[in-house]
């Protein structure tokens with residue numbers, strides 16, 4: 001165990017590079033500034049997903065622009081110029097003091113959450129986006145919006161963002177005018193039409209948890225189906241491949257920030273498909289890096305090609321396990 | 332109005348055939364044997380979707396095999412040899428006396444409904460499938476199962492069906508041993524991997540209502556987005572095209588039984604994509620037939636090609652409206 005721990009520590013300083021010199025980036029998913037130190041210790045080269053829900057939950061008053069700015073800028077400053085991707089508020093739980101659904105929703109996951117919440121509660125969104133923009137003056141901030149299903153929604157949210165920028169300009173507050181905007185690909189329609197979003201975005205980030213949920217019509221919380229067998233469903237693999245191919249053709253970076261990105265069994269496959277950035281819980285990064293450093297890009301591409309020919313999650317899982325075992329990459 | 336009504340009545344006896352002689356079939360969606368007469372009067376050539384939920388709702392005791400058989404066979408006999416596609420129980424409402432969810436489901440539409448219900452409550456499924464099989468001795472019955480997301484689920488349900496057939500054989504009861512089994516394509520993963528199901532099915536039927544709901548992550552019941560703009564999202568059109576192409580390559584028939592099939596604005600497009608059967612509420616069939624009889628297959632194919640190049644639901648809707656208006660097919 002100690003040997004293993006030491007190996008992982010040594011790994012954190014080494015690049016996430018294949019044996020034939022292909023470089024990817026490992027990023028961390030976080031909820032709170034307090035997690036930055038451990039993300040850096042595990043070798044994170046940036047924050048690929050900074051969730052902002054925690055600032056809003058379990059309290060009676062809305063967090064103001066200054067309070068939010070303080071929260072975001074702590075992460076940005078601690079990351080010292082490394083990229084920090086902030087996701088605007090996503091929420092699909094019981095009703096909150098700040099945003100009551102307009103009407104009873106029998107299926108909250110198919111209702112007013114993500115971008116729909118952002119668009120329906122303009123005041124909350126305007127405050128949040130101004131706080132994020134102000135934090136962008138202190139480092140390399142990028143922003144993405146949850147649950148985008150249509151290009152129109154992205155256009156609308158970007159115009160609200162431009163309005164917030166004008167308000168900051170008038171108030172004499174600094175922000176990065178070239179802040180990058182990403183498409184969080186987590187609704188099947190966005191994955192299926194990823195190329196239609198290309199003119200509107202600077203990068204793509206695939207959120208596999210929601211993507212799996214909607215593509216298979218299975219609540220994440222529901223028992224029964226093995227979660228790994230959901231992620232490895234050929235339909236998910238095809239959607240992931242499509243988004244990566246679209247990003248490559250559009251010369252944009254593509255990340256993955258869902259649980260699949262932190263699953264070592266999927267690393268060879270994702271590498272072979274051409275994923276540029278893996279964003280996962282910090283604790284998962286050393287394992288992922290170990291896999292990446294043990295293989296060549298050529299091998300990974302062969303694995304990806306073969307995986308895409310398989311017809312079911314079980315076959316995919318068995319095949320990937322075998323490829324890992326034959327390389328002594330136990331997990 | 333009377334002229335229009337008379338025109339529709341005359342239409343009911345004419346085939347659903349394009350001006351250049353391409354023939355499709357118009358089928359009706361029904362919930363109850365009492366709807367057969369009006370379906371036939373509107374020119375339905377079969378029942379494309381016989382929902383069976385109504386037999387189970389609003390009562391305290393399970394409908395037995397004989398009672399279900401009586402219900403199904405009424406439709407089969409009244410259709411006199413025309414096809415009747417029966418869908419096994421789909422249910423996603425408040426808990427029922429017969430099937431309590433195993434645990435609280437925060438999002439019933441992503442939970443234990445459709446085929447998952449069928450597989451979880453084997454006794455209910457076994458009774459229903461035996462009743463359907465017995466009805467198949469009296470006409471041309473086909474069967475399909477709701478919410479299939481994985482080939483494994485279809486294989487499992489088919490093996491349960493074989494077991495029911497053996498039980499009927501032992502009991503000396505008649506059924507059609509060649510009863511056709513269809514894939515109800517209403518989960519994005521099934522649409523994305525439609526060709527993987529080909530060895531297991533005799534036909535495809537696209538259920539657009541649920542397909543839209545999951546592909547766009549929008550509850551059907553939720554307000555806000557115009558339902559037509561959901562159906563015409565390029566992601567939905569691509570999935571529909573994929574299923575139709577797969578069916579053609581596998582030399583199997585493909586139907587559509589969602590609301591899109593009864594939407595005259597979509598008829599030219601669906602015809603051009605190669606849909607074989609349109610199944611809708613009986614009242615919608617004359618309008619659909621009118622559109623089909625007014626155009627050539629060649630024109631419809633051109634419309635479909637152009638539609639697929641458009642980048643948003645609004646553009647699609649405007650373009651299809653214009654094609655309809657230029658042909659004086661007002662709606």
Ligand SMILES: [Mg+2]
Nearest residue numbers: 146186207210
């Ligand atoms: Mg998500």
Ligand SMILES: [Mg+2]
Nearest residue numbers: 477517538541
């Ligand atoms: Mg359905």
